[in-house]
Amino acid sequence: MISRDLLFSAAYELNVRAATAIPSDVKKTITRMAEKEIQPLPRYVLKNMVDNYEIAEAEKRPMCSDTGLPRYYVKYGNEARNEGGFVALEAALRQAAEKATHDIPLRPNRVHPLTRKDYNNNVGAHAPSVDYSFEPEADWIEITSVHKGGLFGSDYRMLFPADGIGGIKRFYLDVIGEFFRRGMSCQPVTIGIGIGGTKDVCVKLGKEAACLRIVGDRHPDPEIAQLEEELIELGNSSGFGSMGLYGSQSVMDVHIEIAYAHTGGMPVAIHHFCLAQRRSTVRIHSNNSLTYREDPHWFTDYYRRETVE
Ligand code: SF4
Known part of the structure; x- marks a missing residue:
């Protein structure tokens, strides 16, 4: 049984990693693009992006002043169970977004669409959004945090x-x-x-x-x-x-x-x-251990399945 406290702490750490550590595939690609670009001004801009990634990582600060919209993707193993079920899982994800907004800090971007009311925590109606997919024969839960720009x-x-x-x-x-x-x-x-x-x-x-x-x-x-x-x-x-x-x-x-x-x-x-590709994934195992990684592996064969089982 995956504990409620672990869901919260893993989701909080995911937000920290997503906000401050640019995935290596993105960093390598922008570095290569800076070398390929022959026009001086966009080449200069690309090189500064790479420098900016490195400063953000070294100082553990967001790589852009617009920290995007935090959201979650949850892949739930068919054999997995968590304390408190899906309601507790969603509560943990919302609490983690609130604490991460305060601690990192993230810009509180989420506002009421008409009144612009802002709770200053990136939490509100349908925010942060949580999307689900499932995986057969798995007893783990994977969570991906994306701060979408x-x-x-x-x-x-x-x-x-x-x-x-x-x-x-x-x-x-x-x-x-x-x-x-x-x-x-x-x-x-x-x-x-x-x-x-x-x-x-x-x-x-x-x-x-x-x-x-x-x-x-x-x-x-x-x-x-x-x-x-x-x-x-x-x-x-x-x-x-x-x-x-x-x-x-x-x-x-x-x-x-x-x-x-x-x-x-x-x-x-x-x-x-955008260039600030803030994403991070964790697998929470049934024995309450954690494995963090950069690749969400969201599109599994099962998720893309075409035919009648
Ligand atoms: S689009 Fe991305 S890089 Fe541009 S301001 Fe927004 S978060 Fe920052």
């Missing part, structure tokens, strides 16, 4: 099936044009694309694709993997470099996830995950 850079479009890959590329470039030109999603970004499902499923998958796969990860379906690579190339040929400047290094990676759709449509959702 890139407020701008998300869009949705219902395409017709006949629009095909060309329609997806057009939408992809439209979103780049709309948000990169003012540096609005703080490039370089990882771009998540949800294709198919219903509108809500496609938007959810696009967000997860952006936030929960590490840079360099390719989809197991070779056709989707090839499209991911084409879109990286296309994005970096768009004329945009870091922070909306003229250059060639604005897209760290593209991750695509698909869901079966209505035969008459092809919904597509796009999300940009």
Whole structure:
């Protein structure tokens, strides 16, 4: 039985790690992009991003003054049990977000959408959000904390099936044009694309694709993997470099996830995950030990399953 106290302390530590330690896949990629960029101004900006990551890690401080929106993804093993059940789990996650906001500190970004009322703790109605998936035969619980930045850079479009890959590329470039030109999603970004499902499923998958796969990860379906690579190339040929400047290094990676759709449509959702990719994962074992890691491993074979069991 996984204890209530451990859920809280693990979730708190996750928030600290997410806020102050940039994942190594992201740091390596930005370092490589700084070397590849030939335009002096975006190259200078990229080098400063790397320096900024190092200062944040050394001083254990957030890497951006906008500390994003804390949220959680929970993968719950089918054989796992925790003290107090799901209600206690969610209480622990909300309490950890509140304490982390105070201690790190995080900017209290969450406000009432109309009155702008702010409890100064990043907790409120439907905040922080908690999304769930499940894993067969596992007796552990995994929690991923993401402090999502890139407020701008998300869009949705219902395409017709006949629009095909060309329609997806057009939408992809439209979103780049709309948000990169003012540096609005703080490039370089990882771009998540949800294709198919219903509108809500496609938007959810696009967000997860952006936030929960590490840079360099390719989809197991070779056709989707090839499209991911084409879109990286296309994005970096768009004329945009870091922070909306003229250059060639604005897209760290593209991750695509698909869901079966209505035969008459092809919904597509796009999300940009900004250069401050704050994510951290912990596996809480049934014996109450912890394993922290950088890769969320969210998209398991079971999560992507296609057929009747
Ligand atoms: S988009 Fe990311 S890097 Fe830009 S201000 Fe927001 S959190 Fe910071």
